Amino acid sequence: MNERDSEAVASLLRARGYALVEDEAQADIVLLNTCSVRDLAEQKAMGKAAHLNKRKRRNPRFIVGILGCMAQNRGADLLDRLPDLDLVVGTQKFHRVPDHLDNLVASLRGQGPRPATLIDLDAEAGSQNEIRGHVSTESEPQVSAYISIMQGCNMHCTFCIVPKTRGEERSRPLDDIVREAEELVAHGTREITLLGQIVTSYGRREFPMVGGKTPFVQLLERLHALPQLHRLRFTSPHPGGFKADLIAAHRDLPKLGEYAHLPLQSGSDRILRAMNRPYTRDSYRRLIDQLRAAQPKIWLSTDIIVGFPGETDEDFAATRDLFREIGFEMAYLFKYSTRTGTPAAEMPDQVPAEIAEARHRELMAILEKRSLARHQELVGTTEEVLAQEPARRPAGRLMGRTRGYRKVFFDAPAHRLGELLPLRITRATVAALEGELV
Numbered sequence: 001m002n003e004r005d006s007e008a009v010a011s012l013l014r015a016r017g018y019a020l021v022e023d024e025a026q027a028d029i030v031l032l033n034t035c036s037v038r039d040l041a042e043q044k045a046m047g048k049a050a051h052l053n054k055r056k057r058r059n060p061r062f063i064v065g066i067l068g069c070m071a072q073n074r075g076a077d078l079l080d081r082l083p084d085l086d087l088v089v090g091t092q093k094f095h096r097v098p099d100h101l102d103n104l105v106a107s108l109r110g111q112g113p114r115p116a117t118l119i120d121l122d123a124e125a126g127s128q129n130e131i132r133g134h135v136s137t138e139s140e141p142q143v144s145a146y147i148s149i150m151q152g153c154n155m156h157c158t159f160c161i162v163p164k165t166r167g168e169e170r171s172r173p174l175d176d177i178v179r180e181a182e183e184l185v186a187h188g189t190r191e192i193t194l195l196g197q198i199v200t201s202y203g204r205r206e207f208p209m210v211g212g213k214t215p216f217v218q219l220l221e222r223l224h225a226l227p228q229l230h231r232l233r234f235t236s237p238h239p240g241g242f243k244a245d246l247i248a249a250h251r252d253l254p255k256l257g258e259y260a261h262l263p264l265q266s267g268s269d270r271i272l273r274a275m276n277r278p279y280t281r282d283s284y285r286r287l288i289d290q291l292r293a294a295q296p297k298i299w300l301s302t303d304i305i306v307g308f309p310g311e312t313d314e315d316f317a318a319t320r321d322l323f324r325e326i327g328f329e330m331a332y333l334f335k336y337s338t339r340t341g342t343p344a345a346e347m348p349d350q351v352p353a354e355i356a357e358a359r360h361r362e363l364m365a366i367l368e369k370r371s372l373a374r375h376q377e378l379v380g381t382t383e384e385v386l387a388q389e390p391a392r393r394p395a396g397r398l399m400g401r402t403r404g405y406r407k408v409f410f411d412a413p414a415h416r417l418g419e420l421l422p423l424r425i426t427r428a429t430v431a432a433l434e435g436e437l438v
């Protein structure tokens with residue numbers, strides 16, 4: 001989501017005559033787009049901003065701004081530690097950045113005193129419709145692109161800072177999203193990932209069901225019909241949003257591939273209740289069964305938090321057993337991170353770090369074993385791979401993804417980027433595959 005927001009801001013700035021530079025040392029302006037979802041992300045951003053503030057003291061015409069979730073979460077308090085900031089812009093104000101920068105640049109060129117820090121954090125109706133510019137449609141085509149379809153979340157999971165930083169759910173009109181996708185596809189994009197804090201809630205308050213289908217599934221169907229689009233993905237969904245229509249979409253819409261991400265968070269009903277997650281281990285398991293019945297070759301990933309306040313050995317064992325039983329091929333495993341201002345931060349029985357660490361290691365070992373085993377099953381088979389981007393190392397190789405969203409590295413000329421290629425899988429590791437063109 002942050003990458004996408006940054007891209008949209010960059011696109012607006014380019015349209016206003018600003019230029020992106022390759023190297024931060026050459027920049028006259030540095031804007032940090034920040035994340036608050038875990039404490040570590042905020043600490044990193046604070047460290048980086050402090051470093052930039054020193055540069056500002058040496059050169060008062062250098063401009064430093066903080067955008068996004070940490071700006072929204074901490075607001076003017078940021079100035080206690082970073083008094084030289086020029087700009088603090090919240091999550092509903094990204095589109096205002098060019099105007100703010102124009103004003104700042106004009107003030108700094110004048111001879112007057114340094115303008116006060118500009119802080120813009122208010123909610124703004126319609127701001128979800130403003131995240132639509134793409135740097136890629138102005139320059140090199142991007143095989144894989146993001147589209148932001150909605151913002152905010154009304155679920156209020158007790159560990160999560162997102163409802164505070166991103167506000168209420170607000171969805172973009174379906175036709176706008178389809179138009180944006182058409183532009184991207186015309187410019188060479190072949191895979192689109194739909195983004196939102198809770199994409200499965202897309203349009204549920206704004207737009208009607210049609211033919212028993214939710215607005216989200218209606219959107220998937222419209223985009224699936226774009227002829228030159230090869231792959232369609234979305235993140236992040238909520239298990240509660242996987243109703244019959246979305247499960248059927250995994251059977252009926254081949255461009256979704258054989259892949260689904262379903263955040264579990266915990267396998268203990270007691271902890272799920274404390275997290276305010278409205279499902280149980282049994283209803284989650286049934287959902288997985290339904291998805292596997294609809295799409296037998298499906299690859300699954302999930303999110304898990306270990307060490308949530310009050311998580312006992314029995315609670316963790318329930319998570320571990322369900323995690324092993326379902327057999328996820330991929331997972332984002334987190335140690336619980338206290339976020340000030342969330343209900344969970346006030347809960348008793350916070351779990352000691354070393355216990356959370358040990359639980360994290362245990363799940364990681366299960367995951368690695370399962371991923372490697374599933375990857376090894378692919379060795380010798382031929383997979384349909386979308387060639388997405390040049391591999392970082394070694395030069396000359398490409399990176400692509402299978403229909404199950406697994407990474408594959410292979411030798412092929414760069415002009416094959418954007419194509420669906422048949423690759424014979426030659427080698428498997430825990431994290432990725434290697435293949436050769438058939």
Ligand code: SF4
Pocket residue numbers: 153154155156157160161162163197198238
């Ligand atoms: S559904 Fe996701 S974004 Fe919304 S509150 Fe829960 S964890 Fe946060």
